[in-house]
Amino acid sequence: MSDRESGDEQQQPQAQEASDPGESALGGAAEQELATRTLHIQSKRFYLDVKQNRRGRFIKVAEVGAGGKKSRLLLAMSSAAEFRDFLSDFSEHYSRLGPTNSETPPEDGKLKSEIIVKDNRRYYLDLKENQRGRFLRVSQTIPRGGPRSQIAIPAQGMIEFRDALTELLEEFGTDDQEPQNELPESRSMRVENKMFYFDVGSNRRGVYLRVSEVRNNFRTAITIPERSWGRFRDIISEFVDKASTKPEGE
Template sequence: MAEGDYNMPSRNDYDNRMQQQPEQQGSALANEEELASKTLHIQSKRFYLDVKQNRRGRFLKIAEVSSGGRKSRILMSMNIANELRDHLQSFDAHLRTLDEQSFNNDQLRSSVISRDDRKYYLDLKENERGRFLRISMVGVNTPRTQIAIPAQGIQQLCETLTSLIEEFGNEDDHGKI
């Protein structure tokens, strides 16, 4: 291996692993029930917020579909969704205190939610196209996944998340997905 190279699995390895997971989980997927689904349209992206339930409890799946059809998704327990909502409110309030875009290609604010074997990184950033919130999920033995929410949609995401939390709460939530 040349200096600076990393032993990274190829995209095909990742695709094969993702195709094998349903077989390995078997009954877990068969017993998964969708309780609610909400769709948000923010700029040229669609976001789906799905509350689901399996043998471990209730959880939230947030999926981003870009205008080109690329899909990204993150999963979290309802307890973490509650914490995410609190962070979204804080980020939205912080956004309101900022001047118009400064194009400094900088991180405006960040936060981390750490629970069990997963970490969620929330980074409010700005680039030449505008401000956005990147939410990344990193777990043990799972690849990093992330979604990017345009700043204009943070309040809408927060309101939708609040309504789902109020309706489905934290009951039956064991803190894991």
């Protein structure tokens, strides 16, 4: 039987998009989105967003199922790096497994398990098998009680997921420390049916400005290194000056 999309999320409650008691430790107000990756794995979409607030950087992983149900996890950068390494281990283990056996699956469905501990958070990684195939379930517990957040990654997509996570970690690093310099707050403006977002971020190559254009469901962005801001401003100013002196009717 070939692997198909995991049905685990139908057996476990989906995490809600509303904030949980522990979300303020990573997410929260005044967040800046530094980068994003979108993955299409079977009938699911996964969004990997690098975000930054006054406490530092973190990665938000969101899963959107075929029925539109959403769930998400928040990972500190160091936890994301550990998760990336475990994805390699789970992928290797998965590649050594034989075909699925829907008639005699493991008693609890688990084929391999690991735990990531970060401060007062725990992430449970379980490679599981059920009648619909094999998948990696990642569950996150939060402090002070509350529902458990979880996502389910189809086993065939673990390598693709790992590679996208690796790209983000290579660009933004695995350091959980707070940023040394407070960055300017994000700005936005609407022009007719478009929205433009101006987000200042930083990575190991320095500070940069990301300008995003959003129209309907389409989004594109450019990144301008801090050392080029002055020149970029001068060019825009030159265009503005020329436009303001242009004779009417031309």
